[in-house]
Amino acid sequence: MCQSLISSLDPSGIMSGSILAVVAHPDDETLGAGGTIRKHVEQGITVDVLCMTGDETRNAEMKAACSILGVRNLYLSERDDFAIDSSLTNEVIGAILQTQPRIIITHSSEDYNRNHSECSKIVDQAVEWASHATIFDNAHRVERIYHMEVNSLFPKPHVHVDITSSYHIALQALAAHKSQLPKSDQYYLKLYDARTRLRGVQSACERAEAFFISLPTHAGPFYPQNSVDNLL
Numbered sequence: 001m002c003q004s005l006i007s008s009l010d011p012s013g014i015m016s017g018s019i020l021a022v023v024a025h026p027d028d029e030t031l032g033a034g035g036t037i038r039k040h041v042e043q044g045i046t047v048d049v050l051c052m053t054g055d056e057t058r059n060a061e062m063k064a065a066c067s068i069l070g071v072r073n074l075y076l077s078e079r080d081d082f083a084i085d086s087s088l089t090n091e092v093i094g095a096i097l098q099t100q101p102r103i104i105i106t107h108s109s110e111d112y113n114r115n116h117s118e119c120s121k122i123v124d125q126a127v128e129w130a131s132h133a134t135i136f137d138n139a140h141r142v143e144r145i146y147h148m149e150v151n152s153l154f155p156k157p158h159v160h161v162d163i164t165s166s167y168h169i170a171l172q173a174l175a176a177h178k179s180q181l182p183k184s185d186q187y188y189l190k191l192y193d194a195r196t197r198l199r200g201v202q203s204a205c206e207r208a209e210a211f212f213i214s215l216p217t218h219a220g221p222f223y224p225q226n227s228v229d230n231l232l
C-alpha cells in the first residue's frame with residue numbers, strides 16, 4: 001500500500017510539520033526522494049534541503065533542481081567528499097534548530113557509497129543533540145528519520161511513497177544536474193528509472209520511492225517532555 005510520509009493530521013485536519021532532507025551530494029535529493037519531495041510540496045508541506053558537499057557548478061545545478069522540486073530553504077556548501085565527517089554535526093544541528101522539521105529524510109547507513117552512510121550517521125547524531133533542552137533554548141525533537149535509497153536497496157522497507165503523479169517533475173529536477181547525467185552512460189537516469197519502477201511494482205502503483213524509518217532515541221535527563229500519555 002502506498003502511503004504519505006506524514007500520515008497523521010492535526011485537529012484542524014490540516015497536515016502539520018515540515019521536512020528537512022540532509023544529503024551528501026547535489027543530485028542525491030532527487031535520486032533518493034525527488035518524487036516524494038515534490039509530492040509533499042504539492043500537498044502544502046514545506047521541504048528544506050541541506051547538502052554536505054558541492055562546488056560552484058554543482059551548487060548551481062542543485063539550486064535549479066530544488067527550485068523545480070519546490071524546496072524552501074537550500075543549505076549549500078563548497079567542500080569535497082573527503083570533508084564529510086563528524087565535524088559537520090553542528091551544521092546539521094543548526095539546520096534542524098532553524099527549520100524545526102517534524103521528519104528528516106536522509107541516506108541509509110547501508111548505502112555502499114561511504115559518504116552516504118557517513119551522512120546518515122551524522123544525521124543520527126545531530127538529531128539527538130538538537131533535542132537536548134539543556135543545551136539549546138530552541139531544542140527540537142525530530143519525530144522520525146526516513147532513510148532513502150540511492151544505490152543500495154532495503155531488503156525490507158517500511159514505506160513506499162506513490163510518486164506516479166510527481167515522477168515527471170522529479171525527472172526535470174534530475175535533468176538539472178547536467179554535469180552528472182552523462183556519467184557512465186546515463187547511469188543515474190537509468191538507476192532512478194529502474195528503482196522507482198521496481199518499487200512501484202512492489203507497492204501496486206506505477207512509480208514509488210521506498211524508505212526505512214528509524215525513531216530517534218530519547219533516553220536521559222535532557223528532555224523537558226520525555227513521557228507520553230499512551231502508546232497510540
Ligand SMILES: [Zn+2]
Pocket residue numbers: 024025028113116
Ligand atoms: Zn551521493
